[in-house]
Amino acid sequence: MASSEVALPRPVGFPLRSAQGRRILIATVLGASLAGIDSNVVNVALPDIGRDLGASFASLQWTVTGYTLSLASLILLAGALGDRYGRRRIFLIGVAGFTFASVLCSVVPDVGGLIGARILQGIGGALMAPASMAILQSTIAPDDRPKAIGTWSGFAGIAGVLAPFVAGWLLSLGSWRWIFLINVPVAVIVLLVSLRHIPETRDGESSGMDWGGSALAVATLAAATYALTAIPANPRGPWAWVSAFVAVAAGIGFVWYERRTPSPMLPASHLKSRPFVMINVMTFIVYGAFGVFSVIFTIALETVSGYSPAKAGSSLLPITIISLVLARSSGKLAARIGPGLQLMVGPALCGVAALMALQVSPGAGYWSVVIPLQCVFGLGTATMVAPLTFVALSSIPGDHAGVASAVNNAVARSAALLWIAALPPLVGLTGASYTQSEAFLPGYRLTCIICAVALFVSSALAAAVFRSHTRCDRRPLLVHPLLHPPCR
Structure with a gap:
């Protein structure tokens, strides 16, 4: 069937077990994976990029924050674009633009050009990210959406976590420029599947930009x-x-x-939803800590512990395995018991992992130090991401799925942007400190402690706000069942 002929079954959407539902899930997962691939690849390559281009730590920060800046700035507008002009259309434009910018990153002559190409990548990512989740929310049958979001949150990270291992291998064979070409074959698959199998959806009430x-x-x-x-x-x-x-x-x-x-990007009515507001506060704390920790941890393994890029990248594999095993179950569990317990436990586990990262030092053991902390971190993220994402999407009306997705993505990306910009210089990570173990280690350890405290605060916030949603609710079902799961 041609893409123009694909129509949604009315009024419920496609069951996840159907062939059409699986195709939609595959396309959105792979599309979301593109952004994950790029973020993790760049983190592994930062030391090599800095040495090759003679860049300061501030310039390296901008290769990360330049991407995140355009992504976070435009993602709300992109969500509204999808709601008005079609989520599939905006998704495809984003994938194509992101891929073009990736090729530019591989040929730039200096760090200024790389930052510019990364900003273009962020524009493509801004178009992809909210459309990806909004497509799931608007095309998958309601009863299957928690499971679909759980699968999306787990499998969308697989390519992103495998990418550092591949990037490290490419770095050991040749130039850092090769790593940006990893996106191209994934993007081709996404475009082909999306053009043929994703139906177009939009918000009929959207009135302006x-x-x-x-x-x-x-x-x-x-x-x-x-x-x-x-x-x-x-x-x-x-x-x-x-x-x-x-x-x-x-x-x-x-x-x-x-x-x-x-026609505001964020309608004032959405701010009246307490679950929506509080889940985005948690998102800002959690993803800010995740963003800065992921950057400094990878650099620490290479600069402080002397790991090769391939070895540093492979240390992220436990997160992939744990996500594969637990992602769908995490979404199903949240739908059954409510999000409260998982939103408390997940950040706390990640906070423990951040404290375990204090053990990273010259000669730190791969199996005794790095892999255990990554397992704890992976368990925390697998526990938390699916319920956090689904609460963000389901706490306002479904017709505004694009805006809800865009707001949550904007909060997450803005948090990473601001934390990565602010925290390293505040703890003394400036200039060429990323090249010297003695100069890097004190700031790295202080950052780990700050991230751990932030994650524990997020866990406490979830306990205060969502604790009542860990049991079934005997009141009339006025909101989505994930927020108040009915008694069985």
Whole structure:
């Protein structure tokens, strides 16, 4: 059947066990995997990129934050684009643009060009990410959505976690430039499957695009990122403080504008949903800690412990295995008992893993130190990601799935952006410190402690907010069953 002929069964969507449901899941999982591939690949390659291009630690930060900046800034607008013009269409444009930018990354002559290409990648990622989850939310049968989201959250990370191992192997054979070409064959598969098998869906009530809000969001995040990077390194630099002022002014302008525009990126009604607000607060804490920890941990294995890129990348494999085993079960369990328990336990386990990472030192054992902490971290993420994602999507009406997905993605990406920009210089990771074990280790250890504390705070927040959702609810079912699971 041609893609134009694919239609949703009314009114429920495709069962996950159907051939069409499985094809939709495969395409969205692979599409989401592209962003995971790129993030993890770059983390492994940062030391090699820095040495080859003569880049400072601040420039290396921008190869990460440049991507995250455009992704976080535009992801809300991208969610609205999908709701209005078609989620499948926006998803395909994002995949194509992301792939083109990946090829550019592999041929740039200097670190400035790499940062520019990474910003273009972020634009493609912004179009892909909310559309991926919104397609699942709008095309899969309601009873199968928790299972689909659980499978998505686990398998979407597989390629992203395997990628560092492949990247390390490519780095040992040749140039870091090769690693960006990993995306190309995955993208070709996604485009072919999506064109043929994903039906088009959109929000019939979508009335306009918030271009002004998007511009203010870009200005806010760009200025804040520059200020957070520059002020700790050069507190007397005038441009750093000018950018801080611009960030505050643009942020205030964004709030003012969103309250008055007829087509806001974030409708005020969504902020009345307490589960939606609180799950996004948790997302900001958790994904901020994840973002900065993933960057410094990989560098620490190579700079402090002397691991090769291939060995450092392979240390992430336990997360893949645990995700494969537990992802779908995690989604099913959340649908059965509610999200509360998993949202408490998951961040706490990740916090324990961050404390275990303090053992990384010169000559740290691969099997005695690195693999155990990655297993604990993988268990924490597998426990938490599916219920967190599904609460974010199901706590506002289903017709606004694109906006809900975009908000949660924007919060996660903005958190990573701001944490990666602010924390390294605050703990003393500047200049060429990433090349010297003695200079890198103190800042690395302080960052691990800060990340652990943040994750424990997130666990406590979940206990306070979602504890009542760990048991069945005998009240009338007024919201999604994941938030108040019915008694059986």
